[in-house]
Amino acid sequence: MAYLGGDVGETAAQPLRADAERSVRAILEAAERVLAEDPGASMEQIAAAAGVARTTIHRRFASRQALIEALASSAARRLARAVDDGRPDTAPPLVAMHRITANVLQVKGAWAFALGVAQDPDSEAAALQRDIAVRCVAVLKRAQDAGLIAPDADLDWVRRVYYALIGESLHGTDAPTDPDTLAARIIDTLLHGTGPHT
Numbered sequence: 567m568a569y570l571g572g573d574v575g576e577t578a579a580q581p582l583r584a585d586a587e588r589s590v591r592a593i594l595e596a597a598e599r600v601l602a603e604d605p606g607a608s609m610e611q612i613a614a615a616a617g618v619a620r621t622t623i624h625r626r627f628a629s630r631q632a633l634i635e636a637l638a639s640s641a642a643r644r645l646a647r648a649v650d651d652g653r654p655d656t657a658p659p660l661v662a663m664h665r666i667t668a669n670v671l672q673v674k675g676a677w678a679f680a681l682g683v684a685q686d687p688d689s690e691a692a693a694l695q696r697d698i699a700v701r702c703v704a705v706l707k708r709a710q711d712a713g714l715i716a717p718d719a720d721l722d723w724v725r726r727v728y729y730a731l732i733g734e735s736l737h738g739t740d741a742p743t744d745p746d747t748l749a750a751r752i753i754d755t756l757l758h759g760t761g762p763h764t
Contacts, residue, residue, distance in 0.1 A: 586626075592616040593623055597637050602679040609633065634683060635691070641673070641680035642694035648673045654701055659709040660753070666705065667732065667749035674736055675745075699725060714757055728756050 596616035600607045609630050613623040627633040652666030674681055685692040706721045706728075715724060731752045 589616075589618055589622055590626055593618060593626060593633070594637050594640050597633055598641075598677055598679055601634070601637075605679070635689065637680045638683045638685060638691040639689070639694070641677035642691040642698075644673045644677060645670065645681065646694050646698055649698055649701055654705045659705065659712045659714060662705055663709060663753050664746075664749050667752050668745040670732060671735065671745045671748055674732065678736070702728070709757075724756070728752070731755055 593612065593616045597612045600612050600615045604611075609623055609627075610620050612633070613620045616623070623633070627636060648669035649666050651669050652662050652664075654662050654666060656662075657665065683691070685695070702725050703721050706715060706724050709715050710717060710719065710721065715721075735748045735752055
């Protein structure tokens with residue numbers, strides 16, 4: 567791996583000092599902002615936005631690609647924590663679905679560039695995304711068992727529809743921006759469709 571430091575908030579073989587963690591965090595946050603506006607932005611532009619010297623960014627990341635891979639992995643870990651925080655295995659299914667959706671909307675809204683980067687199937691980010699998909703289906707299965715989803719529904723298809731609803735919610739310009747309001751709309755549409763409620 568070409569990333570030369572541990573991810574912020576993660577345990578590494580050689581943990582970063584607090585000041586190094588802060589600089590990595592600043593670099594990753596700046597990279598998200600800068601690359602979301604200009605995907606072709608240089609390492610120098612990212613360093614300037616992060617308020618660090620160009621040598622600092624090159625010391626932490628061996629290349630621009632290494633920085634983007636670290637950014638994608640960091641964002642995927644945030645997404646996985648957003649799922650964890652929704653208590654997918656223990657909260658009542660409807661509560662878990664709402665919490666997870668609101669949490670995911672916040673992460674996806676803040677890290678849109680990083681989460682949209684095409685990943686090598688063997689990368690950490692891709693592995694995390696696959697795990698999140700499996701966990702999503704598990705929550706949907708709990709909802710199905712609770713009678714919230716039709717017993718004969720294809721849960722992988724339901725997951726894909728759910729992902730699409732989240733994506734559209736983030737791209738709409740006239741939609742409410744409060745994550746809880748959006749989450750309620752997404753879950754209502756997923757479970758009841760757009761026909762009249764009976």
